[in-house]
Amino acid sequence: MMKKLILFDIDGTLIDSGDASRSSLNKVFRKRFSVTGVFDGIVMAGKTDIRIIKEGLSRRGLPAGDEEMAALVSEYVKHLEIEIENNTRHTKPGVFELLNALKEMKVCLLGLLTGNIERGARIKLGVFGLNRFFAAGAFGDDHEDRKRLLPVAVERFERISGKSIRYADCTVIGDTPEDVACARLFGAESIAVSTGRYSREDLLAARADHVFSDLSQAIDVIPHLVASD
Numbered sequence: 001m002m003k004k005l006i007l008f009d010i011d012g013t014l015i016d017s018g019d020a021s022r023s024s025l026n027k028v029f030r031k032r033f034s035v036t037g038v039f040d041g042i043v044m045a046g047k048t049d050i051r052i053i054k055e056g057l058s059r060r061g062l063p064a065g066d067e068e069m070a071a072l073v074s075e076y077v078k079h080l081e082i083e084i085e086n087n088t089r090h091t092k093p094g095v096f097e098l099l100n101a102l103k104e105m106k107v108c109l110l111g112l113l114t115g116n117i118e119r120g121a122r123i124k125l126g127v128f129g130l131n132r133f134f135a136a137g138a139f140g141d142d143h144e145d146r147k148r149l150l151p152v153a154v155e156r157f158e159r160i161s162g163k164s165i166r167y168a169d170c171t172v173i174g175d176t177p178e179d180v181a182c183a184r185l186f187g188a189e190s191i192a193v194s195t196g197r198y199s200r201e202d203l204l205a206a207r208a209d210h211v212f213s214d215l216s217q218a219i220d221v222i223p224h225l226v227a228s229d
């Protein structure tokens with residue numbers, strides 16, 4: 001039987017980082033450019049970290065060359081390791097229950113499809129003990145355009161499994177219209193949860209295949225969806 005590939009977004013879907021990303025980026029820009037509050041008011045949901053950083057640079061008319069971007073990303077990771085240790089971070093409802101249920105199934109592979117750069121993703125998941133569920137994935141430093149991340153994830157899991165994976169056998173689970181668009185572009189299934197900034201109506205308007213209030217509401221449904229032919 002062909003294995004299904006289930007790909008999870010992180011922020012707003014699996015966890016709430018307590019605004020650790022925004023705080024980290026604001027501190028990076030304050031230290032490097034002596035500017036404050038650059039990322040206040042910027043909508044981060046659904047965007048890659050690289051795109052968010054470039055948006056912050058553009059706001060202040062600052063250069064976005066490769067060397068500058070590399071330095072900013074490196075500083076961001078250092079701050080994130082500190083900022084993630086806050087009292088408001090938490091996992092979303094049903095996360096561990098669903099991941100444990102899917103992990104026990106023999107018909108699916110679990111991965112990530114996230115706008116976070118990989119180092120940032122692993123830091124965020126690490127504080128909750130979630131890295132063990134995800135061997136690989138596609139990240140914001142793989143491509144600036146989130147909609148182009150599904151092929152990256154598929155290629156990586158083809159190498160891991162040694163088998164071809166069809167886009168039609170992939171499911172993207174996220175909390176934004178961008179997660180839905182990423183799946184729809186390649187004919188993959190999309191499952192959306194209204195645990196972030198977007199409502200059920202927003203996600204239905206984006207044409208998600210399935211919409212749940214949170215992952216706890218999907219525990220009895222998603223395993224059956226991914227097990228079906």
